[in-house]
Amino acid sequence: MEAGLLTKHSQTPVEWIRSTPILVIGLLAVIVPVMIHVGQESWSTEQGAHGPIVLATGLWLLSREWGAARAIARPGSWLVGGVLLAVLLPLYLFARVTSIVEIEGATMYAIVLTTAYLLWGAATIRVVWFPLFYLAFMFPPPDTLFAMLTQPLKIAISQWAVGILHAAGYPIAGSGVSIQIGQYDMLVAAACAGLNSMISLTALGMFYIYIRHSANWRYMLFLVACILPVAIVANLVRVIILLLVTYHFGEAAGQGFIHEAAGLTMFMSALLGIFLIDSLAAPIRDRLAARGAA
Numbered sequence: 001m002e003a004g005l006l007t008k009h010s011q012t013p014v015e016w017i018r019s020t021p022i023l024v025i026g027l028l029a030v031i032v033p034v035m036i037h038v039g040q041e042s043w044s045t046e047q048g049a050h051g052p053i054v055l056a057t058g059l060w061l062l063s064r065e066w067g068a069a070r071a072i073a074r075p076g077s078w079l080v081g082g083v084l085l086a087v088l089l090p091l092y093l094f095a096r097v098t099s100i101v102e103i104e105g106a107t108m109y110a111i112v113l114t115t116a117y118l119l120w121g122a123a124t125i126r127v128v129w130f131p132l133f134y135l136a137f138m139f140p141p142p143d144t145l146f147a148m149l150t151q152p153l154k155i156a157i158s159q160w161a162v163g164i165l166h167a168a169g170y171p172i173a174g175s176g177v178s179i180q181i182g183q184y185d186m187l188v189a190a191a192c193a194g195l196n197s198m199i200s201l202t203a204l205g206m207f208y209i210y211i212r213h214s215a216n217w218r219y220m221l222f223l224v225a226c227i228l229p230v231a232i233v234a235n236l237v238r239v240i241i242l243l244l245v246t247y248h249f250g251e252a253a254g255q256g257f258i259h260e261a262a263g264l265t266m267f268m269s270a271l272l273g274i275f276l277i278d279s280l281a282a283p284i285r286d287r288l289a290a291r292g293a294a
Contacts, residue, residue: 023115027112027115030092030108030111030112031108031112033096034096034104034105034108037099037101037104038051038101038104038105038138038139038140039051039052041101041140042101042105042139042140046197047140047146047197047199047200048138048140048199049200050137050138050199050200050203050204051137051138051139052138053204054134054135054137054138054203054204054207055135055138057134057207058131058134058135058138059131059135061130061131061134061207061210062128062131062132062135065127065128065131066128068127069120069124069127069128070120070124072121072123072124072127073119073120073121073123073124074120074121074123074124075118075119075120075121076117076118076119076120076121076122078118080117081114081115081117081118084110084114084117085111085114088107088110088111088114089111091103091107092104092107092108092111095107101140102139102140102141102142102143105138105139105140106139109135109136109139113125113132130210130214134203134206134207134210137199137202137203141199150198153232153235154177154188155176155177156232157188157232157235157236157239158174158176158177158178158179158188158239159174160236161174161179161188161236161239161240161243162174162179164240165181165240165243165244170182170243170247172243179243181243181246181247182247184246184247184251186242186243186246188239197231197235197266197267197270198228198231198235200267201227201230201231201267201270201271202227202228202231204271205223205224205227205271205274206224206227208271208274208275209223209224209274209278212278213278213285216285219281219284219285222281222284223274223277223278223281226274226277227274230270230273230274230277231270233270233273234266234267234269234270234273235266237266237269238265238266
């Protein structure tokens with residue numbers, strides 16, 4: 001009996017789909033409508049444009065590590081899973097009725113994780129924890145929480161940009177996120193400051209770090225801690241570029257093609273910055289690896 005149970009729960013994903021069609025259909029009924037909504041509401045925006053990339057690379061990570069995970073698969077506690085589903089399913093229905101995409105994505109993904117726990121157990125979930133955590137980045141964060149967390153950064157980036165350009169001799173002043181340069185008044189929104197791309201940068205930066213250095217968790221934490229400072233510097237450069245373009249070439253130039261090009265340049269520069277730190281930090285990586293081995 002035990003051997004048969006282990007065989008069933010250590011199937012490949014394709015074998016499992018073929019053996020449990022009713023459960024698969026039920027999961028698809030929960031997943032597909034939400035993913036369509038997320039694609040329409042989030043993935044078509046700057047803040048969520050990384051979603052398809054995270055989905056594709058996250059599924060690839062999951063498939064890569066599934067071999068080790070399925071070897072220890074055991075069904076989870078039906079009591080724990082049942083209680084979780086009893087809470088999550090009403091939340092899911094509420095989110096579907098109200099069309100709150102953030103709650104839809106969070107509850108749908110929690111239902112999928114709970115189902116995975118019931119089928120394969122907590123030990124399996126722990127083995128593939130990073131792909132599961134990484135996949136959560138494809139869903140939009142709550143707008144209120146995101147605004148609350150990024151507002152201090154918007155103000156700081158605006159003040160730093162004003163200070164740098166004032167020191168360079170430009171006629172500039174600012175209050176909060178409002179900046180006056182020459183005859184132009186600018187409001188530094190989250191998009192202008194590049195803060196919307198922080199989620200994308202964090203997700204893709206973590207993917208790179210995990211692929212390269214998953215065996216050295218201390219060094220992984222060091223590189224992850226570098227993501228936010230790199231993103232802030234890149235965002236500051238973007239705001240300065242937009243201010244200079246607006247001052248020298250007019251508001252239309254600052255809000256047109258240059259605006260989008262500056263965003264793409266900022267994002268690529270930030271990723272390259274993470275790669276550069278990784279390259280220059282080889283001595284730190286070796287030291288942490290040696291400490292871990294000891």
